[in-house]
Amino acid sequence: MDIFGIPIQALMGQLLIGLINGSFYAILSLGLAIIFGLLNIINFAHGALYMMGAFFAWIGLAWLGINYWVALIAVPAVVGALGMLIERTMLKHLYKLDHLYGLLLTFGLALIIEGLFRYRFGISGESYPVPELLSGGFNLGFMFLPKYRAWVVAVSLVVCFGSWFIIERTKLGSYLRAGTENPQLLQAFGINVPLMITLTYGFGVALAALAGVLAAPVFQVNPVMGSNLIIVVFAVVVIGGMGSIMGAIVTGLGLGLIEGLTRVFYPEASAVVIFVIMGIVLLLRPAGLFGRER
Amino acid sequence: MKRKILGSAIAAAVAMAPALSPAATTVSDGIVKLGVLTDMSGTYSDLSGPGALEAAKMAVEDFVAKEKPDFKIEVVSADHQNKADISANKAREWFDTQKVDVIVDLVTTSTALAVMKVANEKNRISLISGAASTPITNEQCNDTTVHWTYDTYSLPVGTAKAVVNQGGKNWYFITADYAFGHSLEKNTADVVTKSGGKVLGSVRHPFPGSDFSSFLLSAQASGAQVIGLANAGNDTINSIKQAKEFGITPKQSLAGLLMFISDVHSLGLEATAGMYLTTGFYWDYNDETRAWSKRFFERMKRMPTMVQAGDYSATYHYLKAIKAAGSDEAKAVMAKMRDTPVNDFFAKNGKVRIDGRMVHDMYLAQVKKPSESKYPWDYYHIRQVIPGDEAYIPLSESKCPLVKK
Numbered sequence: 088m089d090i091f092g093i094p095i096q097a098l099m100g101q102l103l104i105g106l107i108n109g110s111f112y113a114i115l116s117l118g119l120a121i122i123f124g125l126l127n128i129i130n131f132a133h134g135a136l137y138m139m140g141a142f143f144a145w146i147g148l149a150w151l152g153i154n155y156w157v158a159l160i161a162v163p164a165v166v167g168a169l170g171m172l173i174e175r176t177m178l179k180h181l182y183k184l185d186h187l188y189g190l191l192l193t194f195g196l197a198l199i200i201e202g203l204f205r206y207r208f209g210i211s212g213e214s215y216p217v218p219e220l221l222s223g224g225f226n227l228g229f230m231f232l233p234k235y236r237a238w239v240v241a242v243s244l245v246v247c248f249g250s251w252f253i254i255e256r257t258k259l260g261s262y263l264r265a266g267t268e269n270p271q272l273l274q275a276f277g278i279n280v281p282l283m284i285t286l287t288y289g290f291g292v293a294l295a296a297l298a299g300v301l302a303a304p305v306f307q308v309n310p311v312m313g314s315n316l317i318i319v320v321f322a323v324v325v326i327g328g329m330g331s332i333m334g335a336i337v338t339g340l341g342l343g344l345i346e347g348l349t350r351v352f353y354p355e356a357s358a359v360v361i362f363v364i365m366g367i368v369l370l371l372r373p374a375g376l377f378g379r380e381r
Numbered sequence: 382m383k384r385k386i387l388g389s390a391i392a393a394a395v396a397m398a399p400a401l402s403p404a405a406t407t408v409s410d411g412i413v414k415l416g417v418l419t420d421m422s423g424t425y426s427d428l429s430g431p432g433a434l435e436a437a438k439m440a441v442e443d444f445v446a447k448e449k450p451d452f453k454i455e456v457v458s459a460d461h462q463n464k465a466d467i468s469a470n471k472a473r474e475w476f477d478t479q480k481v482d483v484i485v486d487l488v489t490t491s492t493a494l495a496v497m498k499v500a501n502e503k504n505r506i507s508l509i510s511g512a513a514s515t516p517i518t519n520e521q522c523n524d525t526t527v528h529w530t531y532d533t534y535s536l537p538v539g540t541a542k543a544v545v546n547q548g549g550k551n552w553y554f555i556t557a558d559y560a561f562g563h564s565l566e567k568n569t570a571d572v573v574t575k576s577g578g579k580v581l582g583s584v585r586h587p588f589p590g591s592d593f594s595s596f597l598l599s600a601q602a603s604g605a606q607v608i609g610l611a612n613a614g615n616d617t618i619n620s621i622k623q624a625k626e627f628g629i630t631p632k633q634s635l636a637g638l639l640m641f642i643s644d645v646h647s648l649g650l651e652a653t654a655g656m657y658l659t660t661g662f663y664w665d666y667n668d669e670t671r672a673w674s675k676r677f678f679e680r681m682k683r684m685p686t687m688v689q690a691g692d693y694s695a696t697y698h699y700l701k702a703i704k705a706a707g708s709d710e711a712k713a714v715m716a717k718m719r720d721t722p723v724n725d726f727f728a729k730n731g732k733v734r735i736d737g738r739m740v741h742d743m744y745l746a747q748v749k750k751p752s753e754s755k756y757p758w759d760y761y762h763i764r765q766v767i768p769g770d771e772a773y774i775p776l777s778e779s780k781c782p783l784v785k786k
Contacts, residue, residue, distance in 0.1 A: 097602050104594045202422075209683075211427045211618060211647035217626065224628055230598065231628045305626070306591055307618045307647070311424075315591050350595035355558050357595075358587030 093351055100230035101351045102344060107236045109343020110243030111298055115316065116323040116335040117247055118294035121254070124267050124330035125287045128178060128189035133295050133320065134313030135197035140166050140299020141308045142204060145215050155218040155304075162300050163293035170292025171285050178288065179281070197314070204310040212309025239301050246297065247336045254332050263287065267330070322365045328378020338376060408452040408709045410480045415441070415696065418468055418475075418496065419486040419511060421460035424589060424614045428641040429511040432681050432689040433486045434458045439677065440696035450704055457481065461492050468492035469499050476503045482709050483508060483699060486692055490514035490561050497526040504711045508699060510691035513613075513639060514564045515774060518738040522781035525711050526737045527718065530691030531661040533561070535772040536638055537569035539659035539745035539765065544607055544636050545576040552636075553605035554583035555596045555620060557612035562588070565638050566611040573609075581605045586612070593620045594627060601629050613639045618648055625652050641686045645760050650751040660744050662687035662727055663761050669726035684758040694727035695739070731769070736781035740769040 115137060122130045143162045147153035153161065173196065181188045217235045224233040254260040265273045266280055274280045299313075306312055323342055327334030342361050349357040368376060417434045420426050434456070441454050457479065461468035468487070475481035476499070484500060487493040488511030497507040501523040509517060510530045518528045541552075552573050556562040562585070570580045584599045597620065600608045608629070610620050617637055624630050637644070640658040664674035664684045673693070677685045685693075702717035703709050723731030728741035746761035754760065776784050 094602070097598070100598050100602075101595050104592075104598065107594070108592055205422060205426075209427045209643075209647075210422070210424060210430075211615065211643055213647060214622065214649050214652065216651075231601075233626045233628070235626065236594075305623070307615060307622055309615060311615075312591065315589065347595060351599075354584050354586060354596065354599075358590075 096229035098351060101347045103230065103232065103347075104236075105344040105347020105350075106340065107240055107343070108346060109340035110240045111302060111316070111339075112320055112323050112343055113247050113336045113339030114243050114294055114298040114301075115320040116327065116339045117250055117332065118291040118298075119320060119324050120327070120330055120332055120335035121250070121294075122288055122291040123324070124332070125263060126174075126178070126189075126284055127182065127186060128193065128288075129186055130291065131190055131194040131317070132173075132196040132200065133193075133292075134315075134317030135200040136166055136170065136292050136295040136313070137299040137302070137316065138204065138308075138310060138313035139169075139200060140296030141215070141303040141306075141312060142208070142213075142299075142310075143296070144300045144303045145213050145308045148215065149213070155300075159297070159300050163296040166296035166299075167289040167293030171289040173292075174285050174288040179284075197317075201310050201314060208310060210309060210311070212307045212312070215303035215308050217304040235304055239305070242301060246294070247339075250294075251332050251336060319361055322361045326361075326365050326368045326375055328375025331375065331377040331379075334375060334377025406450065406452050406704060406707050406709070408703070409482070412453045412455055412480065413483075413700070413703060413709055414479065414481045415454070415456045415483050415485055416472075416475045416479070416481040417456060417458040417485045417692070418461050418471060418492075419458070420463050420488045421458070423460075423463050425463065425488045425511065427643040427647075427683075428614070428686045429486055429488045429688045429692075432677075432683065432685060433488075433511070433692045435680050436677065436685065436689045436693040437485050437696045439680070440693045440700070444697055444700045448701065448704055450700070452703070452709075454700065461487070461496075463489045463492060465491040465495040469495040472496045472499045473503075476500070476505055482506070482711075485696055486511050486688070488512060488688070490517070490564075493517055494521055497521075497523060501525045506699065506711050506714060508692075508695040510695055511688045514561055515568070516564075518734075518736045519774065519780050522736045522783055524737075524783055525715060527695065527715075527733055527739055528737055529695040529739045530687050531659075531743065532738075532773070533565045533568045533639075534774050535661075535743050535767075536565065536659045537572040538772050539743055539767050540636055540638060540657050541569050541572040541578075541609070542576050543657050543745050543765065544634070545573055545578040549607040549634060549636075550578045551605045552578055552580050552607045552609050553600045553603040554580070554609045554611050555593065555600055556583055556585045557588045557590075557616055558585040559588050561613070562611045566609070569609055569611065569638055583611075586616070588612070588616065589614075590616055591619060593623050596620075597624050597627055597629055601627070601633065605633065607634050607636050609636045609638055611638050614644070618644055621648055621652055621656075631655075641688070642684060642758070642760060643686050645748055646683075646758065650749060650754055650760065653748045654750045656748045657764075658746050658748070659767070660687050660746055660761075661741070662690040663744055663746060663763060664690075665759065665761070666744070666763060673726045690727050694723065694725050694731075697725060698723050698733075734776065735783050736776065736779055737783075738773055740773050742769050743767040743772040 144158040147158045221235040270280050327338035349360045417437050419429045419433045483506045485508045487509045490512045493509045493512035500507045507526045509528045554566050556566045581603045584596045702714045706713040706717040719733045731741035733739050745765040
């Protein structure tokens with residue numbers, strides 16, 4: 088059976104791959120959305136921190152013998168802590184200023200981090216092996232699905248919807264959302280808002296690092312892996328609506344699928360399709376698909 | 382008084398000089414200045430970049446030590462960021478204000494074409510090692526450019542022929558969607574069909590890419606025995622890595638059409654074992670290549686790629702030509718470079734043709750299995766030496782206007 092001249096089996100395969108890529112978009116854009124929502128910072132260092140996550144996983148394995156499973160927890164914790172340090176020492180001075188200052192600072196940070204890794208590791212990067220337990224794959228009939236990719240989708244869905252649940256459905260989440268609306272009032276209720284902001288930034292950064300660890304066995308671990316991805320992820324956040332949690336998750340997965348379809352029908356356009364959609368969304372709904380007009 | 386003595390001393394020296402060395406070199410501005418213009422920090426910085434600069438410096442040091450020239454030599458460098466406009470501007474600045482005489486390396490086709498044009502206008506020489514496309518010595522050739530190490534014609538001659546002869550008849554291409562990828566795909570497809578193989582199709586991916594699984598899936602669905610990777614650098618690395626993940630290899634085999642030893646090094650032998658590739662240089666080929674490469678390793682902590690070895694060879698040959706010509710005027714130096722065969726660790730009886738192509742032997746290599754690799758960087762079996770005359774476009778098929786037919 089064919090759809091527009093493409094065998095349905097091939098189409099299923101491509102959609103599944105789109106979903107896998109969408110999982111990475113979703114985790115990364117979720118982190119960005121959380122940070123933007125509470126801190127009003129457009130975190131351009133997100134890609135560099137994602138790259139750092141992948142590199143720390145590789146360094147852990149190659150130099151210290153730390154395996155994948157430990158890295159999956161330890162690396163986000165370490166990079167998250169580093170994020171909190173950045174927030175405490177640099178970002179906190181910028182909250183009263185325009186968005187642009189935060190963007191410039193984090194952009195500069197991204198360049199510095201990337202430059203350091205490029206200096207130390209070179210551009211071709213390093214190879215991270217797929218963990219033993221997840222090597223091999225399933226034969227789905229229409230395609231061969233590597234176990235590791237299935238794992239990535241599963242982790243991503245759990246993490247994304249877990250985060251959504253915490254933010255939208257728990258008491259802690261309600262503080263966060265209140266902080267987004269009116270930090271002064273929240274402070275007056277006795278909540279330590281600066282601490283909450285620091286922890287939130289740390290959490291967003293940890294998500295980026297987690298995506299990095301997840302990506303390490305799939306992509307070559309190299310210093311520019313983040314900057315290749317970050318622009319797409321920003322487009323995802325804009326389409327979903329800046330600061331919207333559900334928007335980030337759903338658009339991340341959805342755009343992964345659309346990109347996958349483009350690769351079937353017109354592969355040359357697969358790098359721009361997301362930006363075309365971004366343009367259209369901005370024209371028709373400037374606040375994004377899930378954003379609220381302010 | 383002092384000045385007078387000094388003056389007469391110089392006069393005496395000048396008078397004596399012709400007697401001592403009959404061809405004292407007249408060098409413009411009293412100095413030969415080499416500009417290494419390359420990708421210092423981007424995608425191609427491992428295969429050329431700082432290593433290319435180091436190789437050029439080594440060539441200068443060796444030349445000074447061995448040939449004791451009567452002129453001064455200086456090396457400068459800059460990052461061309463793989464952008465044609467940046468590289469053309471830098472070249473112009475170097476020629477106009479820095480008195481640079483020659484530009485070395487140039488690692489993407491677009492930058493090479495832009496710079497060689499500017500250099501030709503200003504009557505300066507370009508020694509291209511990193512860039513790959515054939516128009517450099519074909520449609521867009523000029524009389525002050527030498528293309529040293531390899532091109533997209535020479536790469537498939539080894540790899541594609543060998544793979545077809547081994548039974549890999551049906552091909553599918555994954556191609557980087559820009560000039561270089563298209564050129565490499567076309568040249569390879571020609572060799573495949575000529576050798577009795579068949580091309581089933583191709584897919585073009587945006588450059589640079591990171592996820593190649595959809596393209597690999599299309600390649601898998603095509604049922605081709607061989608998937609030709611008409612891309613380079615990190616794109617090739619990620620394609621190979623993901624092909625393994627999706628169980629495409631070893632059922633279908635991959636042919637990396639442009640692979641450098643730096644790519645194999647970063648992927649590891651586990652992922653690359655058994656792959657064929659064509660290269661202009663391998664460090665572990667003979668005693669001469671080993672000796673030079675070990676010196677390079679001392680400085681860079683990496684073995685040289687063919688591009689870097691080519692930069693050394695080209696620079697040395699250029700300096701020798703200045704000495705022989707007794708001048709650094711571009712046309713005179715080019716004439717000497719064409720007249721003198723290239724004989725060093727890089728090339729044996731290499732010849733710079735009228736179209737600017739340096740014709741030398743290429744090597745068909747196969748990547749070793751992890752168990753066969755005995756020491757660091759022990760990566761290739763050299764399976765075949767491809768004579769220069771087979772490896773490059775014959776002059777009879779050339780579209781270069783400098784070639785008289």
